[in-house]
Amino acid sequence: xxxxxxxxxxxxxxxxxxxxxxxxxxxxxxxxxxxxxxxxxxxxxxxxxxxxxxxxxxxxxxxxxxxxxxxxxxxxxxxxxxxxxxxxxxxxxxxxxxxxxxxxxxxxxxxxxxxxxxxxxxxxxxxxxxxxxxxxxxxxxxxxxxxxxxxxxxxxxxxxxxxxxxxxxxxxxxxxxxxxxxxxxxxxxxxxxxxxxxxxxxxxxxxxxxxxxxxxxxxxxxxxxxxxxxxxxxxxxxxxxxxxxxxxxxxxxxxxxxxxxxxxxxxxxxxxxxxxxxxxxxxxxxxxxxxxxxxxxxx
Amino acid sequence: xxxxxxxxxxxxxxxxxxxxxxxxxxxxxxxxxxxxxxxxxxxxxxxxxxxxxxxxxxxxxxxxxxxxxxxxxxxxxxxxxxxxxxxxxxxxxxxxxxxxxxxxxxxxxxxxxxxxxxxxxxxxxxxxxxxxxxxxxxxxxxxxxxxxxxxxxxxxxxxxxxxxxxxxxxxxxxxxxxxxxxxxxxxxxxxxxxxxxxxxxxxxxxxxxxxxxxxxxxxxxxxxxxxxxxxxxxxxxxxxxxxxxxxxxxxxxxxxxxxxxxxxxxxxxxxxx
Numbered sequence: 001x002x003x004x005x006x007x008x009x010x011x012x013x014x015x016x017x018x019x020x021x022x023x024x025x026x027x028x029x030x031x032x033x034x035x036x037x038x039x040x041x042x043x044x045x046x047x048x049x050x051x052x053x054x055x056x057x058x059x060x061x062x063x064x065x066x067x068x069x070x071x072x073x074x075x076x077x078x079x080x081x082x083x084x085x086x087x088x089x090x091x092x093x094x095x096x097x098x099x100x101x102x103x104x105x106x107x108x109x110x111x112x113x114x115x116x117x118x119x120x121x122x123x124x125x126x127x128x129x130x131x132x133x134x135x136x137x138x139x140x141x142x143x144x145x146x147x148x149x150x151x152x153x154x155x156x157x158x159x160x161x162x163x164x165x166x167x168x169x170x171x172x173x174x175x176x177x178x179x180x181x182x183x184x185x186x187x188x189x190x191x192x193x194x195x196x197x198x199x200x201x202x203x204x205x206x207x208x209x210x211x212x213x214x215x216x217x218x219x220x221x222x223x224x225x226x227x228x229x230x231x232x233x234x235x236x237x238x239x240x241x242x243x244x245x246x247x248x249x250x251x252x253x254x255x256x257x258x259x260x261x262x263x264x265x266x267x268x269x270x271x272x273x274x275x276x277x278x279x280x281x282x283x284x285x286x287x288x289x290x291x292x293x294x295x296x297x298x299x
Numbered sequence: 300x301x302x303x304x305x306x307x308x309x310x311x312x313x314x315x316x317x318x319x320x321x322x323x324x325x326x327x328x329x330x331x332x333x334x335x336x337x338x339x340x341x342x343x344x345x346x347x348x349x350x351x352x353x354x355x356x357x358x359x360x361x362x363x364x365x366x367x368x369x370x371x372x373x374x375x376x377x378x379x380x381x382x383x384x385x386x387x388x389x390x391x392x393x394x395x396x397x398x399x400x401x402x403x404x405x406x407x408x409x410x411x412x413x414x415x416x417x418x419x420x421x422x423x424x425x426x427x428x429x430x431x432x433x434x435x436x437x438x439x440x441x442x443x444x445x446x447x448x449x450x451x452x453x454x455x456x457x458x459x460x461x462x463x464x465x466x467x468x469x470x471x472x473x474x475x476x477x478x479x480x481x482x483x484x485x486x487x488x489x490x491x492x493x494x495x496x497x498x499x500x501x502x503x504x505x506x507x508x509x510x511x512x513x514x515x516x517x518x519x520x521x522x523x524x525x526x527x528x529x530x531x532x533x534x535x536x537x538x539x540x541x542x543x544x545x546x547x548x549x550x551x552x553x554x555x556x557x558x559x560x561x562x563x564x565x566x567x568x569x570x571x572x
Contacts, residue, residue: 195394198366202385202392203416203465213415217402294401295447 114173122181169241184226188219319372355527391462523565
């Protein structure tokens with residue numbers, strides 16, 4: 001965000017570069033500098049050209065890898081069930097688009113429910129620990145202890161308890177994904193400037209008022225960071241949940257296709273999983289840029 | 300022994316501290332961070348506390364502002380204990396950092412404490428008062444800007460406007476310009492002097508700048524560490540109106556050289572202790 005080009009100052013520099021110390025050149029702290037930094041602030045509004053420039057190296061590398069992959073599988077005539085070439089994967093993506101779309105829909109539903117529930121539970125845990133110090137001291141070590149349990153190992157248990165449908169996947173996602181939400185938000189709630197809290201106390205603010213007016217807004221950028229970690233974990237949780245037992249979904253499809261040696265379909269499903277994860281991630285990033293456009297920290 | 304304030308002999312004290320001690324207990328060891336400090340500030344006075352880092356000047360300010368209870372001694376602000384004075388909104392506080400809310404604009408930051416204190420009957424009343432305060436600090440044009448869009452000096456002005464919004468009698472300022480560059484500092488000094496003259500607040504300023512203390516204060520309390528105490532209270536006879544020319548006035552040079560000598564002396568004592 002800070003590296004975003006600053007159109008205001010650039011144009012001024014360009015037109016008046018032969019008088020570098022002219023009055024109109026923005027100095028830090030001067031009016032025009034403040035104005036220019038407003039223009040540069042919304043990081044989500046990146047022009048198509050600069051977005052392309054940013055992703056161009058990654059895109060070039062990606063395409064390069066695909067070409068080498070295609071070449072290797074053709075030259076060495078690798079059987080398709082070992083390593084299908086990218087073109088074969090694309091063909092499967094098109095031929096099986098309806099089944100893949102349905103599987104993606106099932107998995108996306110699991111991710112969405114699981115993620116939203118993780119966010120709510122994670123935020124609630126953080127709020128409880130921050131607001132009720134004594135109870136928090138009891139709860140926090142248990143939350144951390146629970147985090148050390150390998151959650152994947154709980155998947156069969158959830159199948160046993162909740163069946164083969166949506167519920168066990170959502171439960172698995174929640175136990176995997178709520179922790180980064182809780183921890184990040186808790187950091188945000190607890191790192192408020194003590195002087196600010198002293199000021200609030202001095203005018204008779206209650207603990208709830210301090211929480212609502214200062215701590216919660218202050219924690220939102222931290223919460224968003226936690227949500228970004230949680231959403232990628234949610235996708236993993238959904239796939240693992242489907243591995244443990246399911247009748248539909250991309251994870252189920254991957255497992256089923258691999259037993260059938262339909263490796264191209266495995267890769268096609270993997271592509272859709274990645275796209276799904278990216279989509280969820282960027283939706284959160286967009287929301288963050290839209291609603292939480294301030295920088296945390298001292299000011 | 301600390302020297303009692305020379306000015307306050309006649310006038311009734313608005314802020315009074317008598318034999319104040321503050322101990323911190325760290326790992327079972329008692330550390331005396333403030334030893335037998337007495338001072339008094341008349342109503343409408345401007346007093347600076349100056350001294351080396353760690354001399355307890357910020358601690359003393361915290362005690363005066365009701366943020367820290369003293370271990371021993373007596374403190375009154377407007378005749379009541381500081382914590383009671385805080386409750387009656389007689390004390391406004393400005394810290395070294397502006398401590399603004401980054402998600403609120405300048406106007407809402409000024410209004411924040413008023414909202415919590417229910418200092419206005421309606422939202423409009425609070426809004427109007429906040430606008431007036433921003434005008435007072437010369438930032439009416441920046442009302443809609445967020446802290447990140449303001450310079451350090453402007454942020455500190457917003458912080459001062461926020462403190463003034465509840466119309467306290469006393470302004471306690473803990474190195475408010477310490478994070479600013481030299482030129483902005485001088486501008487802020489002139490600005491604070493003007494605010495003081497227009498609002499008739501009693502101001503206690505903690506600073507480590509000799510020039511700042513001299514330019515602004517009617518009286519400067521010089522502090523030394525180990526143990527932290529006030530070694531002398533110097534009245535500043537710099538005539539009013541004070542402005543840029545005051546920095547080159549003979550009285551200014553006289554006062555600053557005296558302060559410098561006292562600070563060095565305190566430094567030597569601390570090093571020897």
